[in-house]
Amino acid sequence: RFGPYKVSRLVASTLTTLVLKAERDDGLFDQSVAIKLIHPSAVSSTTLLRLESERRILATLNHPAICRLLDSGQLPTGQHYLILEWIEGTSFLDHAHSLDLRSKLLLIREICLVVEAAHRLLIVHRDLKPAHILITPQENLKLLDFGIAKLLQSANSSDSQLTQYGQSPLTPAYASPEQWRGEPATPSFDVFSLGILFAELLTGNHPLGSSPALPHEWAARIAAGQPVGLNSLSADLRAIATMAIQPHPSEPS
Numbered sequence: 001r002f003g004p005y006k007v008s009r010l011v012a013s014t015l016t017t018l019v020l021k022a023e024r025d026d027g028l029f030d031q032s033v034a035i036k037l038i039h040p041s042a043v044s045s046t047t048l049l050r051l052e053s054e055r056r057i058l059a060t061l062n063h064p065a066i067c068r069l070l071d072s073g074q075l076p077t078g079q080h081y082l083i084l085e086w087i088e089g090t091s092f093l094d095h096a097h098s099l100d101l102r103s104k105l106l107l108i109r110e111i112c113l114v115v116e117a118a119h120r121l122l123i124v125h126r127d128l129k130p131a132h133i134l135i136t137p138q139e140n141l142k143l144l145d146f147g148i149a150k151l152l153q154s155a156n157s158s159d160s161q162l163t164q165y166g167q168s169p170l171t172p173a174y175a176s177p178e179q180w181r182g183e184p185a186t187p188s189f190d191v192f193s194l195g196i197l198f199a200e201l202l203t204g205n206h207p208l209g210s211s212p213a214l215p216h217e218w219a220a221r222i223a224a225g226q227p228v229g230l231n232s233l234s235a236d237l238r239a240i241a242t243m244a245i246q247p248h249p250s251e252p253s
Contacts, residue, residue: 002035002081003073004028016042016050017147021086033070036147037081050147051080057123057149058082065114065141087142089134096201107141108198114143115190122152124185128193129174130200150185172218173206177247180219188249195244205229207241223247 001007005022011034012019018039024031036054038047058069071083092111096104111133118125125132125146132144148170170179176192179185199207207227212218225247230238 002075002083003071005033005035005083007035013039015039016047022083032086034084034086035081036084037075037079040077040079043079048080051082053151054147054149055082057146057151058084060121060123060151061118061146063114063117065110065143066118067142067144087134087136087144089136089142091130092133092135092141093130093197093201095135095139101202104201108194108201110141111143111197112194114141115194118143118149119187119190124150124152124187124189125193126150126179126185126189127171127174128190128197129171130197133197152185172215173208173211175218175222176249177219177222178249180222191244191249195241198244199227199230199233199241202237202241203229203232207245 002022004024004026006025007020007022009021010018011021016039018037020035020037022033022035024033036051038051055069055072058067067087068085069082070085072081073083074080092107096107099107115125115128123146125143126148127145134142134144136142174193174196176189178192179189196207207230208218208221209228212221222245225245227242227245230241233241
């Protein structure tokens with residue numbers, strides 16, 4: 001149990017975190033929530049810092065398209081946890097299969113506006129990918145998982161090391177060249193990921209080709225800056241995608 005919430009099932013498990021679905025059962029009202037906590041075998045100063053950072057960031061954000069933080073706490077065992085809004089939905093890419101071009105462009109525009117709202121609060125998501133952008137049955141957009149998000153005001157070299165592959169859930173196919181290099185976080189991290197998602201939404205394929213055998217092969221492919229499969233796009237859309245995923249970006253506007 002987590003206060004008035006009783007766990008109903010395990011939703012996801014990684015090396016560092018567990019995500020549970022729970023139901024409120026104190027008789028006051030019906031409510032489903034997601035509970036995120038550090039895996040018992042992974043409790044450390046680093047994982048505690050990351051969970052605390054996520055708590056502070058979600059407490060800062062107040063946007064209808066961003067998963068809400070409802071509460072947080074600590075179990076008698078010492079495990080810290082977050083209680084989050086429960087969201088049913090499908091990946092925006094799966095949702096977009098039957099959409100026409102105009103509808104797809106409106107969808108990616110909506111995603112960009114949500115990310116921009118976070119950037120205005122000096123928050124960089126750093127893990128934008130299809131699984132973290134859901135469309136609910138009511139066709140509302142929801143952005144999830146700020147687990148490795150970054151408050152730019154607190155950026156420093158030691159903290160940036162937390163994002164390097166193998167120390168955190170960096171997603172190879174969507175991480176920017178700057179993120180692979182362990183550079184301090186900037187909005188360009190998310191701009192690159194949005195460029196990948198933009199191209200993937202419009203073409204149906206990853207703009208850097210099929211998945212390589214090893215995660216670090218993505219880094220070499222990204223650094224080469226040779227997108228493929230964009231020829232099917234019109235010149236203006238191809239230019240937008242190519243600029244967003246260039247390997248050596250200028251300061252984003």
